[in-house]
Amino acid sequence: MTMERGRCRPNIFVYTTNIDGLCKGGLNGYEPNTITVSTVNNGLCKTGNVRDALQLFRNMDSRKCMLDAYTCNTVISGFCKEWFVDEA
Numbered sequence: 001m002t003m004e005r006g007r008c009r010p011n012i013f014v015y016t017t018n019i020d021g022l023c024k025g026g027l028n029g030y031e032p033n034t035i036t037v038s039t040v041n042n043g044l045c046k047t048g049n050v051r052d053a054l055q056l057f058r059n060m061d062s063r064k065c066m067l068d069a070y071t072c073n074t075v076i077s078g079f080c081k082e083w084f085v086d087e088a
Contacts, residue, residue, distance in 0.1 A: 034065040041071060045078025053078055 019040065032040075037060055044053035057075045060067060 032065070034060070034068060034071065037065050038068070038074065040070040042074045045074055045081070048082060048084050050075070050078040 027086075037056060041053045041056055044050070044056065057071065060071070079081055
């Protein structure tokens with residue numbers, strides 16, 4: 001049963017707890033995949049946290065996440081928007 005079906009709407013605390021758990025190495029045996037890490041990376045870049053996004057990007061290989069064009073473009077775009085063109 002999903003939370004919505006049970007009339008329990010998730011709020012920001014539920015979402016934040018889920019994201020935190022995934023970032024720390026997975027929930028219930030599930031490890032973050034490329035899509036999960038790319039989504040977090042995109043959020044970091046959109047909020048101006050490009051240095052954190054770069055660190056996460058660099059650690060993707062150790063998490064067994066494949067680098068894809070979307071992830072690379074997200075980080076490059078984030079750096080360019082923050083005027084870190086040399087790093088991009």
